[in-house]
Structure formats: structure tokens, C-alpha cells
Amino acid sequence: MRILIVEDEIHLAEALTQILKKQNYSVDAVHDGQTGLDNARSGIYDLLLLDIMLPEMDGITVLKTIRTEGIHTPVILLTARGEISDKITGLDYGADDYVAKPFSTEELLARIRAALRRKGEVVPEDTLKFGDIELNTAGLKLICKEKELKLILKESELLELLITRKSAVTPKELIIEKLWGFDSEAEYNNVEVYVSFLRKKLAFLKSTVRITTIRSVGYVLEVTE
Structure with a gap:
């Protein structure tokens, strides 16, 4: 938020x-x-x-x-x-x-x-769910199958944005604006770094949730079998 x-x-x-x-x-x-x-x-x-x-x-x-x-x-x-x-x-x-x-x-x-x-927004105390993961935005915790990992703030904000947009593709421009501000000097590689961090944490938890890259556009959350 x-x-x-x-x-x-x-x-x-x-x-x-x-x-x-x-x-x-x-x-x-x-x-x-x-x-x-x-x-x-x-x-x-x-x-x-x-x-x-x-x-x-x-x-x-x-x-x-x-x-x-x-x-x-x-x-x-x-x-x-x-x-x-x-x-x-x-x-x-x-x-x-x-x-x-x-x-x-x-x-x-x-x-x-x-x-x-x-x-109709989700306030930070709430827990957001998608697939087999839960994101506790107040405690900055990512939970999956009774395991949890601590997130840093930008990771939590990014995952919150992706979850709240559900199946919609989230453009990199929107991610930069929401996480860093519209007048920020952040670039696409800043987004890519945090996407990489989240992917590694989802893999570590053995989650079925994946962050899929839509070439030249942005990212979308998906659940794999």
C-alpha cells in the first residue's frame, strides 16, 4: 500500500x-x-x-x-x-x-x-492467499505448507501487488510506480532483482506458485501442477 x-x-x-x-x-x-x-x-x-x-x-x-x-x-x-x-x-x-x-x-x-x-483494498494486517502460499503483509512472512520465510519490504510489496492483480499481467512500469514512486529513478533491472529473490524463495518452499515473465510486458502469478 x-x-x-x-x-x-x-x-x-x-x-x-x-x-x-x-x-x-x-x-x-x-x-x-x-x-x-x-x-x-x-x-x-x-x-x-x-x-x-x-x-x-x-x-x-x-x-x-x-x-x-x-x-x-x-x-x-x-x-x-x-x-x-x-x-x-x-x-x-x-x-x-x-x-x-x-x-x-x-x-x-x-x-x-x-x-x-x-x-475494497486489502489492509496490511490481512493475509493474502494465492495457490498454496499465504503472504502476511504485516509480519512480512511468506508461508507455504507450514513453512515460512521472512521477506524484506520490497519483496512483500511486489508479491502483494502480484497477488491482488491475480491473473492479470502486471507491467514493469506499474511495479516501479507502486514500489518506488512515479518520480523514482528505479529501472527494470531493479524489478528483475526482486522477482529473482521471490522466485528463489518460492522454489525453496516448494510452492506450486510461479512468477511467469510475459516478454516485453511484465509478470503474472500462476499455479503449476
């Missing part, structure tokens, strides 16, 4: 980034509304944490713009306590929820999980 934080309080943005990374989310943070809008338009994010009071462009305008453009990414507004009118306006323009500052870590994480569930 990839989350975009749009927050001009640098220390708060950094703290939120660390909190979410500890929960195994991938996180990008920007500090003004215009950059937030540009990033939101990329389509790679599963959720936006959007402050209302921002330089360049306020959060309500960002929200209104992405909803007008047909972008349905869940948005949780970060508001100052007491800004009732802004909360109502934000909800009217399509925000999924709001959290008033100061807020507790537990409350924020619960609201993120709820917003992702409403969208």
Missing part, C-alpha cells in the same frame, strides 16, 4: 512518514498543495493524507480538483481542531474521513484501515 502525505508542517510530515513505514506502508511526503495535486494525479497512491491549510493550493481545492477529474483515491483530511466548516466542506467534496489535530497514532491508523476497507 502506498500513501501520500500532503502536509506543510515538516516535522509532522516526517513523524507521520516514520509511523506509517513502521506499519509497512510505502510513503511519500510533499509540503504544498500544488505538488500534492501533481502527485495525486499519478494514480499510484492507495490513500492520501491531506492537510487543509497548505501553501500554493489549499487542501480543499486539491480535493475538489481530483474528484472533478475522476480520481477516487481515498482521502483523509488533516484538520485543526474546531474547523467544523472545513470538515463539512471537505466531506461534501468527497473526502472519506477527517482527523483533527492533535490526533493519536492509534486513531489515525484505524481511520486509514477503515478508509482502505471501504475502498
